[in-house]
Amino acid sequence: MGVDVDSHIKSVLESNEEVLRQVQEERTLIKTVGHICNSLLRKVIEREIERKKTRERPRTLLLEHLMNKNMWRLKVRATE
Numbered sequence: 001m002g003v004d005v006d007s008h009i010k011s012v013l014e015s016n017e018e019v020l021r022q023v024q025e026e027r028t029l030i031k032t033v034g035h036i037c038n039s040l041l042r043k044v045i046e047r048e049i050e051r052k053k054t055r056e057r058p059r060t061l062l063l064e065h066l067m068n069k070n071m072w073r074l075k076v077r078a079t080e
Helices: 002-079
Strands: none
Touching: none
């Protein structure tokens, strides 16, 4: 009877070790997926910031052009 109890305990311990190994693998996988998601999110945010920057430049150039054009008109009017 002692042999059956020992083999049962050994089986339970092996099962527990297998469960712990699987849990560790899942934790590692979750951490890896989390890292990938964070990296992708960072890239998306950086790209969105860059898009906004590039969109502002033409507006700024357009405003500068219009201001220079209006300044030129004011100078012409002032000399008339």
